[in-house]
Amino acid sequence: MELDQLKPETATPRQVRQYLRDKLVVIASNRGPVEFRRVENGIIKPFRGAGGLVSAMSTALTATDAVWISVARTREDVITALAYPKRRIPMPLENPQYFLRFLVTDKREFHLYYNVVSNSVLWYLNHYMLDLTGNPCFDDEFHTAWKEGYRKVNRLFADEIVKEVRAQGKKPLIFLQDYHLYLCASHIRSRLPEALIHHFTHSPWVEPDYLKFLPTGYRREILEGMLSCDVVGFHTRQYAENFLRCCEESDVLHLKVDSKRGMVVRDGRLTFVRHYPISIDHEALEKLAMRPEVELHRKRLRKIAGERKILLRVDRVEPTKNILRGLKAYRLFLRHHPEWHEKVIFFHFLYPSRQELHEYRNLRREIEEEVHSINREFGTLEWDPVYLEIEDNYLRSIAGLMEFDVLVVNPVMDGMNLVAKEGAVLNRKNGIIIISTRAGVWGELKGAAIPVNPLDVMELAEAMRTALRMGERRKKALSRKARQVVESNTSFNWFLQQMRALQRAEKERGKGTVPEEPPVPPLPRYEHFD
Numbered sequence: 001m002e003l004d005q006l007k008p009e010t011a012t013p014r015q016v017r018q019y020l021r022d023k024l025v026v027i028a029s030n031r032g033p034v035e036f037r038r039v040e041n042g043i044i045k046p047f048r049g050a051g052g053l054v055s056a057m058s059t060a061l062t063a064t065d066a067v068w069i070s071v072a073r074t075r076e077d078v079i080t081a082l083a084y085p086k087r088r089i090p091m092p093l094e095n096p097q098y099f100l101r102f103l104v105t106d107k108r109e110f111h112l113y114y115n116v117v118s119n120s121v122l123w124y125l126n127h128y129m130l131d132l133t134g135n136p137c138f139d140d141e142f143h144t145a146w147k148e149g150y151r152k153v154n155r156l157f158a159d160e161i162v163k164e165v166r167a168q169g170k171k172p173l174i175f176l177q178d179y180h181l182y183l184c185a186s187h188i189r190s191r192l193p194e195a196l197i198h199h200f201t202h203s204p205w206v207e208p209d210y211l212k213f214l215p216t217g218y219r220r221e222i223l224e225g226m227l228s229c230d231v232v233g234f235h236t237r238q239y240a241e242n243f244l245r246c247c248e249e250s251d252v253l254h255l256k257v258d259s260k261r262g263m264v265v266r267d268g269r270l271t272f273v274r275h276y277p278i279s280i281d282h283e284a285l286e287k288l289a290m291r292p293e294v295e296l297h298r299k300r301l302r303k304i305a306g307e308r309k310i311l312l313r314v315d316r317v318e319p320t321k322n323i324l325r326g327l328k329a330y331r332l333f334l335r336h337h338p339e340w341h342e343k344v345i346f347f348h349f350l351y352p353s354r355q356e357l358h359e360y361r362n363l364r365r366e367i368e369e370e371v372h373s374i375n376r377e378f379g380t381l382e383w384d385p386v387y388l389e390i391e392d393n394y395l396r397s398i399a400g401l402m403e404f405d406v407l408v409v410n411p412v413m414d415g416m417n418l419v420a421k422e423g424a425v426l427n428r429k430n431g432i433i434i435i436s437t438r439a440g441v442w443g444e445l446k447g448a449a450i451p452v453n454p455l456d457v458m459e460l461a462e463a464m465r466t467a468l469r470m471g472e473r474r475k476k477a478l479s480r481k482a483r484q485v486v487e488s489n490t491s492f493n494w495f496l497q498q499m500r501a502l503q504r505a506e507k508e509r510g511k512g513t514v515p516e517e518p519p520v521p522p523l524p525r526y527e528h529f530d
């Protein structure tokens with residue numbers, strides 16, 4: 001079957017299943033869809049993984065029988081896996097659509113790969129948030145982390161993927177996720193030359209000059225890894241263009257780049273560079289919103305808010321999300337507009353995140369202090385202007401997204417931001433979304449939300465006031481538009497587009513097509529590394 005014949009709007013999971021009947025879909029990501037933990041009574045329960053990748057991928061895999069490989073994070077992950085044949089855990093447990101396999105890593109290796117390289121360097125690099133005055137410092141500790149952690153875990157992922165593909169003997173479609181796995185494709189390609197490999201980056205991708213802050217050799221490894229794929233995907237055109245430019249201006253590899261057609265050639269192999277914004281499954285979300293637990297959270301929230309207007313933030317405790325500037329803006333809003341005192345409440349429904357890193361622990365403390373300070377400055381016996389909850393609780397967030405009058409999404413930089421999309425479809429009050437123009441989602445929700453510069457707290461304070469004072473007709477028009485935009489692109493479409501791109505890449509591979517002439521002159525060879 002040709003995937004091109006399927007229209008994203010009308011294609012069904014059944015048709016995709018038919019297409020996949022002789023193929024094996026393998027997803028690989030650092031964090032899996034769930035994490036198993038022991039709760040009261042000693043029972044082991046699954047808890048949903050945090051972040052946009054999990055939101056989109058879990059529902060995109062409907063009826064695929066895919067195998068999703070991710071790192072075991074708890075002892076209970078390992079114990080659960082051992083209870084299933086071939087350690088493949090059916091997911092979701094109550095209505096299996098795909099299988100989860102855990103990769104077990106050494107504790108030290110995982111720390112070096114996840115905390116030292118991925119989250120302390122690559123994450124900030126991708127968000128233009130390196131602290132150039134002092135952090136990072138590529139010292140021997142970092143080089144050890146790269147060699148003994150990042151490289152090693154990427155290789156382990158590749159081993160596990162190759163093992164799975166060989167065991168099943170079907171044609172593999174491999175989907176690697178995010179900055180944790182930039183090197184994985186190189187190791188797979190050398191052992192499975194025919195495999196179709198797709199990599200998707202869930203964060204922004206920076207411009208060539210910024211990428212150059214990474215040590216030259218590691219930059220080369222990353223590009224080599226990415227270009228071992230048949231297709232690399234990004235959320236937005238801008239990130240895809242940045243990637244193409246990084247290839248075009250590469251001082252470490254000889255590359256032919258066709259920017260117009262989104263193609264890069266390395267050693268005669270072609271890689272397509274594509275952009276398709278990740279999304280959500282609004283139907284699945286609506287079903288979740290019907291759960292009785294969500295209703296209980298809504299009641300609790302309404303009781304706390306009373307008649308007051310509700311501002312809301314739903315985020316991981318994460319520096320890129322810009323939570324402190326959001327609070328500063330709210331303080332300014334309350335200072336400059338005393339007429340709103342007692343009439344608003346700002347819910348912060350946050351998730352603990354990456355607590356092994358001191359920046360994240362400090363941020364959590366600073367948020368708590370800022371919240372107390374605002375509540376001390378403006379609060380009364382009946383009113384706390386900010387309500388803060390830091391807890392892993394998705395159903396509570398859904399309740400909040402149904403109830404907000406104003407949703408604040410002001411990241412300094414964000415690959416996409418699925419909270420804005422979830423808010424657009426779940427909200428029941430024609431609520432208004434304030435969005436940072438540096439979030440990928442702004443490209444889609446432009447004209448359906450209020451834009452803000454993430455650094456400009458005065459502008460955000462004014463945006464809060466504008467949203468709160470907006471008339472019903474305008475609110476209705478904006479929120480309807482936002483909902484329509486989100487509903488027109490589901491996470492299933494997002495996944496279908498990736499499969500199509502792979503199919504196209506396979507055809508080109510068959511023809512041996514490579515762009516004839518490089519549009520840029522060959523670059524000088526870099527001779528100082530290795």
Ligand code: F6P
Pocket residue numbers: 030031050051052053054178202203353354
């Ligand atoms: O969306 C970007 C991302 O890094 C995902 O890869 C990840 O699942 C999510 O954020 C949460 O981060 P972490 O897995 O480090 O908690």
